[in-house]
Amino acid sequence: MNFLSLIEAKREGKTLTRGEIQNFIREFTAGEIPDYQMAAMLMAVYFRGLDTAETTALTLAMRDSGDVLKFPRDERPLVDKHSTGGIGDKVSLPLAPLLACLGFRVPMISGRGLGITGGTLDKLDSIPGFQTQLPAARIMAQVHKVGCVICGQTDTMVPADKRIYSLRDATGTVPSLSLIVASILSKKLAEGLDALILDVKFGSAAFMQTKGAARKLAKAMVALGNECGTRTRAMLTDMNTPLGRAAGNWLEVKESVECLAGKGPADLLELVLDSAAHLLVQTRSAKSFAAARILAEACLDSGLPRQKWDEMLAAQGADLNAFNRKLAQDSTTRFVAEVNADKAGYVSKCDARAMGEVIRDLGGGRIMKDSVINYDVGVDRIAKPGERVEKSGGLCRVHAADPVRAGLAAARLKTAFQISARRPPPEPRVLEIILR
Ligand code: URA
Secondary structure, three states, rough: HHHHHHHHHHHHHOOOOHHHHHHHHHHHHHOOOHHHHHHHHHHHHHHHOOOOHHHHHHHHHHOOOOOOOOOOOOOOOEEEEEEEEOOOOOOOHEEEEEEEEOOOOOEEEEEEOEEEOOHHHHOOOOOOOOOOOOHHHHHHHHHHHEEEOOOOOOOOOOOOHHHHHHHHHOOOHHHHHHHHHHHHHHHHHHHOEEEEEEEEEOOOOOOOOHOOOOOOOHHHHHHHHHHOOOEEEEEEEEEEOOHHHHHHHHHHHHHHHHOOOOOOOHHHHHHHHHHHHHHHHHHOEEEEEHHHHHHHHHHHHHHHHHHHHHHHHHHHHOOOOHHHHHOOOOOOOOEEEEEOOOOOOOEEEEOHHHHHHHHHHHHOOEEOOOOOOOOOEEEOOOOOOOOOEOOOOEEEEEEEEOOHHHHHHHHHOOOEEEEEOOOOOOOOOOEEEEEO
16 A cells, blocks of 8 residues: 555545555554654644544544454443543543443443543542553453443554554644544444443533534534444533532542442532433433433432442452542641632632643643652542632632642632622533434
8 A cells, every 4th residue: 555645645635435544544553654654644634634434434443453342242231431531520430330230331441631631540540459451351351240340441452543642642633523533432432332421521621622612523423433333422511610529530539439429519420320321321221311310310329339339449459448548538648728718709610721730730640641640639629610608718628749839739729710799600511412
């Protein structure tokens, strides 16, 4: 194959055939196409785009670049959820055990955070002993026995995405709709799912800043997922405000456990239960969304998902005694600073992006791919829009490794909040459901 002529064709806005796309993904994965040529192709795709057929071909070629999980037949449908990421977005953690208790199998292959958005694997790495890198055979065995696993991609799953993603990162070609769709869906389709719920976020701390851009991405992923045989839906959700009252790896694990114990914040609970309810409807395990929501709520209230969480942790090597000791501590960092309101009023804004940047700078996120993370830093007791605060009342707390960083973070966090005399109208967290 002459890859140069394909780069030139895409540069001129021509359409590539399925065979051409399959060939170049196969040859790139085999190391037969140099990175500089693939970088040029990615830039051509960035400017010219891919049509629906090309995006489908790219997604499937990337999925097939490595192992596809093949689970034995079972009456329990295989389901998963993917979020485009945000601040305080810990939905996957309580959702996986809840879904397992609702009768699903959940091979939740997750990623790490980059930039300000948190990653599920980084959150789980804050649990003593918990292993996130599992070979395929162990993933399959745990899904069969426990019902859920949350782990990273194996070395042999979707290798084309791994290499293409790092090239995109280094060549300014990440924000291409077709490349994002192919990257996300190739990984999800490699799990062999029956149904997938997508949480596509918009807002200051989201990948997609506007509702319009998020809707376009959601529609493209829903159409392609369904075309590839996985029943796919998307929720468009707000990411201008952090989700829940805690952000930062360990603090989010703690809040997830509170959610499983029925004490989670309302917005987190809403997304967890809505995600589960959509999957119940998508797999025809419930007749309507309302009926599914009742089932999901009753399941969470039964306490079984909280037990399932411990079972999943134990199966993945966690030290449950150390985990419970850590859970019992108010803070696991040496310094905690309060951020207090300068005046009384209603919280009218709590900017997720500003909060994400503070947490990243405290050491809770990555500036570079290989940055070392401090899992315990973060923010909790976050006051949410619409809530009343008194003068000197708490807006949030910062957990930091030293007093200087705690003080700096507290000063920056104060500017993330706005207080107004009137209560702002409530903003819905879930804006829209995309069915096709
Ligand atoms: N997440 C991914 O896995 N890929 C993208 O391209 C963007 C977000």
